[in-house]
Amino acid sequence: xxxxxxxxxxxxxxxxxxxxxxxxxxxxxxxxxxxxxxxxxxxxxxxxxxxxxxxxxxxxxxxxxxxxxxxxxxxxxxxxxxxxxxxxxxxxxxxxxxxxxxxxxxxxxxxxxxxxxxxxxxxxxxxx
Numbered sequence: 057x058x059x060x061x062x063x064x065x066x067x068x069x070x071x072x073x074x075x076x077x078x079x080x081x082x083x084x085x086x087x088x089x090x091x092x093x094x095x096x097x098x099x100x101x102x103x104x105x106x107x108x109x110x111x112x113x114x115x116x117x118x119x120x121x122x123x124x125x126x127x128x129x130x131x132x133x134x135x136x137x138x139x140x141x142x143x144x145x146x147x148x149x150x151x152x153x154x155x156x157x158x159x160x161x162x163x164x165x166x167x168x169x170x171x172x173x174x175x176x177x178x179x180x181x182x183x184x
Contacts, residue, residue, distance in 0.1 A: 070117035080110035086121040 067083070074081035085097040086105070096109040100119050128136070170176045 067117075070115055074115040077113075077115065080114045081117070082108050082110055082114060083117045085116050085118045088116060088118075088122070 070083060071081050082095065082097045082099065084099045084101065086100045087098040089096045090112075093112055094109050095112055095114050095116065096107065097116060099106045099108055100121065168179055170179060
């Protein structure tokens with residue numbers, strides 16, 4: 057997947073904001089459509105696409121496939137420099153998140169050698 061997150065790649069900003077606002081969240085949207093007071097999104101997952109919908113208002117996080125950015129003209133760039141900037145204070149969530157550590161999952165191999173498919177089946181069955 058091709059997304060970025062400035063919250064140490066924990067991807068919590070959208071879902072946590074939606075929780076604070078009390079609205080549904082749809083993540084990893086690559087296409088969106090509004091229809092009859094609902095938002096329908098095509099979500100990009102690791103190995104497939106999924107279509108989900110939610111009643112409005114809703115919060116949607118998107119991938120870069122959501123649109124094709126326009127290249128601004130020189131006049132638009134100069135005009136943007138004259139626009140008024142409105143400063144807003146951030147929301148203060150009731151509960152904060154503190155990152156204590158970031159660890160990778162430890163992988164251990166069983167180191168089981170089998171000679172044929174029947175022995176493999178016995179090993180797999182004994183693991184259940």
